[in-house]
Amino acid sequence: MAATTIDTKPFSPFEWLLASRYLRARRKEGFVSVIAAVSFLGIMLGVATLIIVMAVMNGFRKDLxxxxxxxxxxxxxxxxGAPFDDYDNIAKAVMRADGVVRAIPLIEGQVMVSSAVQALGAAVRGIRENDLKGLPLVADNIRYGALDGFDEGGGLAIGMRLANMLRINVGDTLTIISPRGAATPFGTAPRSKxxxxxxxxxxxxxxYDKTMIFMPLAEAQRYFSKNDEVDILEVIVTDPEAVEAASQRIRGEAGPTINxxxxxxxxxxxxxxLEVERNVMFIILSLIVLVAALNIISGLMMLVKDxxxxxxxxxxxxxxxxxxxxxxxxxxxxxxxxxTLAGLAIGIVFCAYIEEIRQFVAWMAGTTVFDPNVYYLTxxxxxxxxxxxxxxxxxxxxxxxxxxxxPSWRASRLDPVEALRYE
Incomplete structure (x- = not known):
């Protein structure tokens, strides 16, 4: 009676046992094990690097x-071509558009600011107190002083870096000089206050922290000789990603006189x-994972031969x-x-403590890593x-x-007679 061959179930314990034995290092198979270790490290580092870099670029874009x-x-x-003196009426019309949260009248101007020790360029924004308090980015990040009484006080709100460079604090005075001053027989005289x-x-x-200055709107109108005008209305909408549709609704409500x-x-x-850089980095770093996968092929081919x-x-x-x-x-x-799983774990942990790691690397190297003056963010x-x-x-x-x-297919196609011919 002929013996019958019974096929084992796919991925049976027998197959897992053999695979685990082949993964363990033996003295005579040391080189194969080295290739397997290199393949493992390549996959792990490639996945971790890709996750970390993409997370940093996503965070960079999100923060900016x-x-x-x-x-x-x-x-x-x-x-x-026309004075923007009906901004209150336009603001009310804009607020009627769906999705509009706030309409802020602004005056914008480039000036030079000076203190007793330094003179620098800066950007002045004339804004009302309620509108300034309605900007969480500013209202929630006040380090010294307060915004209460901003309209009546006639004072300025400035960035921390600008204050440090000018070496001034709350209560000190700041001189603002604008090149667009009063017209005289000898030309335009700079305005200083x-x-x-x-x-x-x-x-x-x-x-922003080293160039931005907020001034009460009424004072900015006097300083820049705007009478009862503003330069622009800045509109905050609920969904910035759908800004094109919001712009159409705003244009429809405000009428044809505005742009x-x-x-x-x-x-x-x-x-x-930023988007192009992000996509290119993904493609380049994906090659690391591809190279590691090719190492798996070479390692398995050697294992099959062995x-x-x-x-x-x-x-x-x-x-x-x-x-x-x-x-x-x-x-x-x-x-x-x-x-891959090890790379995923390393990537997540690295991203969770990335600021602490940056500070440690900066301390070890004795230099600045991620300079805010270059990368904008602190x-x-x-x-x-x-x-x-x-x-x-x-x-x-x-x-x-x-x-x-x-490699697995090549192993399955191996002829037992040829393999044992010279054994």
């Missing part, structure tokens, strides 16, 4: 987005560069081609799966996107499994 839109309006309403500093804020964005622009148009180049005699014996004892293929599939995929941000992180993990797992298919 919140800072820029937290201080600037989502939609800007202005007039061309001294104001007390009543408030110092810190927004966490170096560019409208939005934050995308005003910062188009800046945010486009285990040719074992494969032949297994085949003569009744192991099927599918069973042999699954053994090596488990062996290679285990390296990729464990490496802290290194990291924002892990679950969908993006999941796609990174899925990509690493797919590459790891695909990398094992060809």
């Amino acid at each position: 987005f919140s800072k820029i839109l937290g201080l600037n309006g989502h939609v800007v309403v202005y007039k061309v 001294t104001y007390p500093v009543t408030t110092i804020f810190e927004l966490g964005m170096a560019e 409208v622009t939005d934050w995308r148009q005003r910062n188009e180049t800046f945010f486009t560069v 285990k040719g005699r074992d494969i032949a014996i297994l085949r003569t004892m009744g192991a099927t081609k599918g069973s042999v293929m699954r053994v090596f599939l488990i062996t290679g995929a285990s390296i990729g799966v464990v490496g 802290r290194l941000p990291a924002d892990i996107n679950p969908v993006e992180t999941g796609s990174i993990v899925l990509m690493a797992l797919v590459l790891s499994v695909l990398a094992t298919l060809y």
Whole structure:
């Protein structure tokens, strides 16, 4: 009676046992184990690096987005060729549009500011007290002084970095000089006036903290000779991402006498560069994971060649081609799966403590890492996107499994007679 071969169930304990034995290092298989270790480290570091870099770039964009839109309006309403003196009526009309939260009249001007020790350029914004308090980015980040009585006090609110560079504090005076002063027979004379500093804020964005000055709207109208006019209306909407539809509704409510622009148009180049850089970094760093997957192929090919005699014996004892293929599939995929999970854990922990790590590296190196004057922000941000992180993990797992298919197939096609011919 002929013996019958009974195929084991796919991924049975027998196959897992063999795969685990092949993953363990032996003295004569040391080189194969080194390649497996390098493949594991490559997958782990590639996934961790990709998660960390993408989280930092997401955090960088999110923080810049919140800072820029937290201080600037989502939609800007202005007039061309006509004085903007009916801003209160336009603001009421704008507020009737769906999705509009606030309409803020502003006066904007470039000035030079000076103290007893320093003179610097700055941007002045004339704004009402209630509107300034309605900006959480400013109202929640007051370091010295207060905004109460801002309209009546006639003082200035300035950034922390500007105050440090001018070496002034709350209660000190600041001289503002504008090149657009009164017209005289000898030309335009610069306008100069001294104001007390009543408030110092810190927004966490170096560019704003060292250049921004808030002045009461009525005082700004007098200083810049605007009479009862403003330069623009900055409009805050509920959904900044849907700003185009909001702009259409605002234009419809305010009438044909006004022009409208939005934050995308005003910062188009800046945010486009960030998006392009983010996509390019993802592609470049994905190559690290791909190289690590290729290491799995080379390691498995060497393992298959080294285990040719074992494969032949297994085949003569009744192991099927599918069973042999699954053994090596488990062996290679285990390296990729464990490496991916380890990289995921390292990436999440690194992002959670990234600011502490930055400070430690700066302390060890004795230099500044992530200079706020260059990167705008005072802290290194990291924002892990679950969908993006999941796609990174899925990509690493797919590459790891695909990398094992060809070596596993070659192992299953090994002829037992040829393998044992010279044994």
